[in-house]
Amino acid sequence: MLQHFSFKPMFENKQLPGWTFSFFYQHSRYSGEYFPDGSITWTGGSTPPTEETVKKMIHELMLFHVYD
Structure with a gap:
């Protein structure tokens, strides 16, 4: 189970898709x-x-948080 999952848009212009x-x-x-x-794409140096x-x-x- 994933814990403390958080995300935010990659770009200030929220019309452009992509999230970290x-x-x-x-x-x-x-x-x-x-x-x-x-x-x-994994960015933390490990998978x-x-x-x-x-x-x-x-x-x-x-899907639940962004596309719902």
Whole structure:
């Protein structure tokens, strides 16, 4: 489970899509960029150990918070 998930628009002009996000997973902090096509780029220098599972959780959270 992701803890302390937060996101914000990448650009001040909120019309341009793209978001940065961060969260804690298994006692480690991760951060990245989420793009409108659903692609994710990790920016914190590390990738979660179960990357595909984490990506699914991020997609669900972004759909709920951004596209709802």
